[in-house]
Every structure is written in structure tokens, then in C-alpha cells.
Amino acid sequence: MSETLIDHHLFLSDLRTVALLDDRGSVVWMCIPRMDGVPLFGSLLGGESLGSFSITPENTKSNLPVTQAYLAGTCVSRTSFGSVVITDFLDCGGGRPFQRSGRSDLLRMLEGNEAVRVRFAPKLDFGRISTRIVSLDGGLRVHCGQYLVTLRSPGVSWNIERVGAHDEAEAVFIPGKGVVLELSVGTCMLEAKGPSAIVRLRRTESFWRAWCHTLSVPPIASELVSRSAITLRALCYGPTGAIAAAATTSLPECIGGVRNWDYRFCWPRDAAFSANALLRLGSSGPGMRLLDWLLALFEECGEEDFLRPVYTLSGRYIFGEAEIAEASGYKASQPVRVGNLAAQQLQLDSLGPIAQLLGALARSGAALSPEHCELAERMVGLVEHRWRDPDHGIWEVRTEQRHFVHSKLMCWFTVSESLAVAEYLGLEKPEWRRLMNEIRIDIETQGFNQQHGAYTAAYDGADADAALLWVVLTGFHAVDDPRCVGTVKFVMDRLLRDEAVYRYHYDDALEGAEGTFHICTGWLIEALVMMGRRTEAQSLFERLCQRAGPAGLMAEQWDPKEGMALGNFPQAYSHLALINSACAMSSDLFCPLTTV
Secondary structure (H helix, E strand, O other): OOOOOHHHOEEEEOOOOEEEEOOOOOEEEEEEOOOOOEEEEOHHHOOHHHOEEEEEEOOOOOOOOEEEEEOOOOOOEEEEEOOEEEEEEEOOOOOHHHOOOOOEEEEEEEEEOOOEEEEEEOOHHHHOOOEEEEEEOOEEEEEEOOEEEEEEOOOOOOEEEEEOOEEEEEEEEOOEEEEEEEEEEOOOOOOOOOOOHHHHHHHHHHHHHHHHOOOOOOOOOHHHHHHHHHHHHHOEOOOOOOEOOEOOEOOOOOOOOOOOOEOOOEOHHHHHHHHHHHHHOOOOHHHHHHHHHHHHHHHHOOOOOOOOOOEOOOOOOOOOEEEOOOOOOHHHOOOOEEEOHHHHOOOHHHHHHHHHHHHHHHHHOOOOOHHHHHHHHHHHHHHHHHOOOOEOOOOOOOOOOEOEHHHHHHHHHHHHHHHHHHHHOOOOOHHHHHHHHHHHHHHHHHOEEOOOOEEOOEOOOOOOEHHHHHHHHOOOOOOOOHHHHHHHHHHHHHHEEOOEEOOEOOOOOOOOOOOEEHHHHHHHHHHHHHOOOHHHHHHHHHHHHHOOOOOOOOOOEEEOOOOEEEOOOOEHHHHHHHHHHHHHHOOOOOOOOOOO
16 A cells, blocks of 8 residues: 655646556556546555555665656656656647547666565556456566556566456666657557657647646745646646546545545636636646636536536536445545536526636637627526525535535635626626626625624534635725624634635535645635735745645645644645745735746
8 A cells, every 4th residue: 555645645647547656666546548537547545456656666674765857847756766767747839738548658667686576466446357468479468447558668578467356567677778658549550650758758848838838827835836837737637627626535634534536627617716726827728627617517508407516527417426445545544436416406606607717718819709708608697597596605514505605705706706707898787786696795795704704614603614714805895894804804713824825614514624725725815915904914825835845746635733634635635725826925026927
């Protein structure tokens, strides 16, 4: 079972599938044919019985130190021990990132003068599908259910052994000046065709660096911001424009606890937040593609059907949630889940970030069309019909629905930002202003708690909720309004610990605790900057940056007691929080491009 800390993994992507490497360079997570598919390697969530692809020193007593890093401006990694260097990447050449999923190539390029031991042990679907490996001229062919998988490895002599229901292949050799192990999904061919591995490496480097060169990165924490931008880009699903919330499922919010969720899907809210963050750096492409994907979703909805909180990356419904008995979980944290019951919830806040993205694109001069105005009208119509209803809120609590203040606030924000789009297109919408005022009055009269001098989580309680920081971020009140000041104080008093912010402490019908949320810390940083409290914001920002992993990657949460990352990884929320915080901290120095 992997002992690698969650945020000490490396992350590879071809914008269709992803792979995670542990801190020894083993592939411990890779789903096929796309990142929300079934795992081919799953030892991240329960050890070797779930499959891995390792390259280690043949002399196990050598105890060589391992170093890992990304090639600058790319999603290409380097792992080194002794004289051995392993370069890993998912091939992004030839337009692959935007082609239909089904064919992905993971290349592992080795060189060095010391013997290495390679263990290739695919175990499809958490080992629930029997695996047979056949040695052929040029490499290995894997028989595992419906999928075509090969490992091209010319010149490597493999020993294949049956372990339970699965074959495992092992080889020992000295890489010398170069050995390439090419794992291909979607083909049974082992013949060499097309460009060489080095050409494919250069094309993959160019793919990432060409995009990075379009960004305008703030001067504060620029390397971390760039890595966060690459990570958000890597979580984009190229064929459709959807953006995944994270690359993994079931990494625990508490070690040994049950708060383990599948985040490999697209939450329209989360995706819009991600696209907004990239737009702040000057990249409008992900946002425009996401809107195309969302337009298709709305076309399939009934006129009064609310957008679902979460979809597959191809835009399909998620109908359930299952637990995988065969997987013991990361550090024995069970259950391991696939699917997500949140897909069946009502989350009224989910339209706000989409409207914010529309408004931001309009202000940037992007080429919005009448279809985008229709999208704004559709969202305002949904708000008009549903804003009075209780819902499950942004945090997807599994209690009864409540009148969450943040949900009502984001309904108001949806209408406000949609008005900006209408004005951009030269349209008058006085009825939208009347709706905004109606929602505002309801929030102010029912959501504000006079005793605490602050907005509270829901109309029927007096709890703090970090999502209330959006009272500042949306401009619902002026930043010096006592209701804004009081709400920020309420959140800080109740939820700020060790310079990080918890989501809430109220009952959510789940057992166990969780860590602080990086995105909530980011919201507080932005709110403090807007309120002119830059010294406090600076301290929080420095600690946020310190909590990134060795390669600049971040999980969802942070355990302030144990000083370790928790939750799924890498998490879009956390990386967009770092980008937005850096832009806010640089606001008096930094003028981002908005038309790329």
C-alpha cells in the first residue's frame, strides 16, 4: 500500500485521461479510456492488488535518494535515482488532447547505467476483471475485458507470472542510453509507427508551453500560479470542454474516515470557477469551450428543469454511487466510491459561477453570441422559478434541504451577472432588476442574524459557513458595509484555524471530521484584499502557498493538526484558489490580459 503523502504524487494528463505517480516513480493511478473511467492501475487506493507500473533500482539495498520534478511549463515529469532518469508523459502531440477518448499513450523513457527492475501489473477495475499478459515480439499484449492495451518494449525480456486472477510481468535491465516503455490504450499493435519517442516528447512539451506562453501570470508566487494553471488545464477534458473537479476518487478527507468521494466528474459550478480563474490569467479558451458544453446540457433539459449539479465528462447523467469492496482505500480509508449521489441533488448556487463566467467573458470582449444571451435568459428563468426553494447547497450536505443563504445569494448573483451579458449585447432587461431586488430583500430580511451581526449559513439557524464570504466577493454589499464586515468576522471567529478556513462545523449527516478547505482560505484572502486588509491577506496567502506539495500540486484540504494534505488530488478548487488569491494580492501591480 502506498505510503506516499497525497500531495507528494505527480500528475500527468493528455486532456482525456490522467496518471498519478508516487514519490518513487510508480504509476499508482490511471483510468481508461478517460479520467472518469475504470482504473487500469489503482494501487493508490489499496495497494498492489489493485495494479501498478513500477520502475525501481534492481539493488533494493542501494537506498538511492529519489528526486522528482516537472519540466518547466509542462505536464512532463522527471524521476531520478542514481544515474537513472525516467521521463514520463502522456502523449499530447498530433491534436490528441481534442480527439475522442479511447487512444492514449503513456511513455516512460529510461536512461542510466544502473540496473532497474520494472514491474508491470495492470488490474482493471480495481482488479475485478481478470488480466492475462502475452509476450510478443516487441512487447506485451494485455487481455483485460473490452479494452485493448499494449506495452511496447523492444529489446526487453519479460518474465510473466500468474498471481491469483492476474498476470504480472517483470524485467530487469540496464537502460543505457535509452529504453522506451510505451503503454498504449486503444490498440493491440506493437509495431513501431509514427514519430520517435523523442519527437513525441518535444511535441508534448510544445503543447503545454505554447499554451503557457499565452498566460499573463502575476508577479507574486508566479511559479505556483503557473503550475496551478497547468493543473487546471490538465483537468480539462479536451473532447467536450468539460473540466473535472479532481483526478481521483476516494482520497480521504480524514485518514481512516468515511468522507471519501468520487470527484472525477464535471460540476458545472466548479468548472466555471476554474474557467474564471484561467480567464484572469488571460486564457478565455477553456471558458468558451465550457460554455459550449453547457449549452448542450441545457438543450437536453426541460424548460423548467434545473441544471444537475454534476455530470460525466461527456455530459451524461450520473445515476448512482457504489462502494468498491475490493479496494481497502488510501491508508485503509474506506469506503472507496465510484459515482456520486450529489448528481441527484438540487443545488441552486450552481448557476452563479456560470453567469459570472459569461459576465467576465463579456467584459473581456470575448465573441459572445445570441446563444450565450439565450443561456443567460434560461438561467434567469430557472432562478425565477426556483430561488424560493430549499436546496442542498454548495457543500452537498446529505441532510434535508434548507434555505441556504449562499444559495440565495448566488441566485441573486446569477441575475446580476446575466444583466451584464444583456447590456454587453445591447438588451434592456428591467424585469431582471426587479427579480434581483426581490431576492435581495429576502436575503437581507431572513438571512441576516442580528444577534451575531452577520449572515448565517441558512435561514433556520445561526451557524457560520465559509461560503458566506461571497457576500463580499459578489459585491452584494459595499465592502465597508457593517453586514459585510460582520460576516467576515463571524467566519474568521468560527472557522479560521492555523491560518486556514474550515467550510462549516454544523451537522451534515456524516460521521467524522475533515480538514480545512483551500478554496475557503482563498475566498477569505480575496475578501480581505477587497476590504483593504492586505497584511492579514498576505499572511494567509503565504501559508496557502506553503501548503502546496513538492511539485506545486494541491489536494482539496489540509489537516492543521497533522500538517498534511487530505482529499482528492489534484483538486481544481485548490488551484483556482491559489490563482485567484495571487491575482488579488497582485491587484495593484498586475493587469491581466483577457482576450487570448
